[in-house]
Amino acid sequence: MLSDFPITKRWPAADPxxxxxxSLATPNGIKVAAMLEETGLGYEAHKVSFADADQMTPEFLSLNPNNKIPAIIDPHGPDGKAIGLWESGAILIYLAEKTGTLLPSDPVKRAHSLQWLMWQMGGAGPMFGQFGFFFKMGGAAFEDKRPLARYTDEAIRLLGVMDAQLAANEFIAGDAYSIADIALWPWINVLTGFYGAGEHLQVARYPHIQRWLHAALARPASQAALTVPS
Incomplete structure (x- = not known):
């Protein structure tokens, strides 16, 4: 039951x-909102405000001790029991398996999708996030520009890896849109969007990424996810 989760006392459920x-409409938050929109599962979004340090409250920490968004509670989890989950990649896999969508059943294609999901989780996401800190946010004021140079170089390297993959494939893991694409497009979008780093990273040099990103953003689920929670 939802009432077993202390977080619901701070963010009561309108529809249990x-x-x-x-969540919040950051790249990691957008991932899960996009997946929920793609699957058509019913959900209710609660805003976790960083400005108010909501992520550090006892109620939020009771669900995610790592104090990061997004997190979910599924009242109809395995064996009909409610389950709480955090870490966006884990949530994407859980929702894909729950609905039988956006993760291929073929073992080879499934492995490739999970491979690129892990690439995003362990490489592209953390490195793009560090780049954004030193380019756009608090780190931009640092006199020592070596951190920015380091993460700029790594971001460019990762974009090159991704563009090469998309040169040979319609989607990041092959011929079908999957959770790997959902994990990646919010991070690519933030580089030229909120970070305003398109020129700095010379994103125009990557035509295959541009083609793929345009297609991902054109999906109704993607457009809806950009504003979740409102």
């Missing part, structure tokens, strides 16, 4: 029968 999403 649907998935509860605790």
């Amino acid at each position: 029968s649907v998935i509860q999403l605790y």
